[in-house]
Amino acid sequence: MQVTAAVARAADAPFTIETVELEDPRADEILVRVVGVGLCHTDLVFKAAGVIALPAVFGHEGSGIVEKVGANVTKVKQGDRVAITFRSCGACDRCEKGQPAYCRTMPMLNYIGMRPDGTKAIQAGEEKIAGNFFGQSSLATHCLTYERNVVKVPEGVPLELVGPLGCGVQTGAGGIMRSLACEAGSSVLILGGGAVGLSAVMGAVVQGCKTIIVLEPHEARRALALELGATHAIDPAAAPDLGAAVRAILPNGVDYAFDTTGIPAVLQATMACLGSHGVFGIVGVCPPGTPVPGDLSSVITYGHTIKGIIEGDSDPDVFIPEMIELYRQGRLPFDKLIRTYPLSEINQAIADQHHGDCVKVVLLTGQ
Template identity: 80%
Template sequence: MKVTAAVARAPDADFTIEELEIDEPREDEILVRVVGVGLCHTDLVFKATSTIAPPAVFGHEGSGIVEKTGSAVSKVAPGDRVAITFRSCGECARCNQGLPAYCYTMPMLNYAGMRPDGTKALHGAGEDVASHFFGQSSFATHCITYERNVVKAPEGFPLELAGPLGCGIQTGAGGIMNSLACQKGSSVLILGGGAVGLSAVMGAVVQGCETIIVLEPHRGRRELARELGATHTLDPAEAKDLAAAVRAILPVGIDYAFDTTGIPDLLQAVMGCLAPHGTFGIVGIAPPGTPVPGDLMSLVTFGHTVKGIIEGDSDPDTFIPKLIELHNQGKLPFDRLVKTYPLSEINSAIADQHEGKCVKVVLLTGQQ
């Protein structure tokens, strides 16, 4: 069948809106009619670096309605409303421990741009198009995905909001709630006030953190961070000495830090902000070759922990429903981050997000 997709054809070129062919689902696959899809920084990093060779369709925060299922699929049926998240095997030791983000086959299933057998689900005029990004490639009106990717969205929950739960929201909130497991009454420093950072703010509120500091250059995002529960905000243009700025608030230092920026100088500066036995969690994408922040003997002396985090250490089957419930209770108002655009306006949406005119873009296909 034919689908409309936003196709990346060169790292420095705009996405092009094209008509492609999509495969019928295989026995273990699910065809989803995409309603909305979040725009994530990871999509743009993969495009800019050609980590997956173009032409490629990205998108890994899809949501929509199941249209067809393969014969081996039992988790969902046609007509089900679903959020689509990352893919995992469900069989390795990490998956069995409830840590699917550290699945032994995570890179192959999510970052290869093809099925494990080398085939692709999307096809253009005389060419195959890289697909299966995070097991979905949902910058399109339809996508092929898998049982481990999908989580049912309850009736009454806005389906277009469900997609970002699959990556950005669960990464930010999960990083605080699962990975760092911030204790009630503790302090946390969050670097970056984008969708992941502001989700971390909301997660910190849920955890009962007493001091929540956000470092963010855009004034509007600093103001939103305050509205969502941050107790302090810092402008990096003014807080040039980050450790001094943080210790002016908490002289003993911060219990937890959470980076969404991947900026090497900031990563290093955070180490001077940590209290004894403090923990630094990192989800930001840093340039290749960036060293692990800190000095070894300082880590030993003060008992610091530096922790890499993928997808907020979440098990989507349990954590996404928890996030939806928190939202329904008014405790995770992530809809306040969202601005919607038609899929056809993806390039304008990227520009607006880069300029700080919006926090979280959700692209709509016009389908229900």
């Protein structure tokens, strides 16, 4: 079938909006009519990095309506409303333990730009286009996905906005609620006030954290962090010594830190903010070769833990419904982060997000 997609043709060039051909779903696949798709920094990182050979269709925070299912699909049916998340196998030891973000076949199922058998489901004329990104490639009006990727969305929840629950919001909120499991009354330093960082703020509020400190250069995002429940918002330009700034608030340091920036200098500076037995969770994408932050002697002396985190350690079938219920209760207002654009304005949306004019972009397909 013919669909409209945002195609990445060169690492340093804008996306182009094109009509492409999408195959019918195979026995294990689901065809979803996309109504909204979050624009995640990871899409842009993969576009620039050359990990997946271009041209490619990215997008991994889709939401929409099931139009067709393969013969082996039983989880959803035509007409179901779904959020789409990352893909996992469901059969390895990690998946069986409820840790699908650490699926043994995670790279093959999500990051190679094609199905595991080497076929590509998208083409323009005779040209094959990389897809299957996170098992969806949802920067398009339609995408193919799988049972392990989809979670049903109840009526009464804005379907076009829930895609970010599948990655960005899940990573931030899950990082605090699942990975770090911050307890009520604890303190947390959140580095970066983008969509993931502000989702972490909301997660910290849900957990009952007493002190929630956010480091963020954009004034509007600092204000939003405070509106969402942060107790303190630090401008890095006004606080060149992060450790001193944090310890001016909490002399004994923080119980937890959560990095979304991936900036090596910020990672290193954060170690001076941790109190004894503090835990530092990291989700930010760091440059290749970035050393693990801290000094081993200090890590041992103070009992620090440095923890890498993928997708907030979430099991989407469990955590996405939990987030939806928190949203319905008014306790996870992730919609406050979102600005919508038509898919055709993807390049303007990227520029606005990079400039700090918006926090989280959701692209609407208009169909």
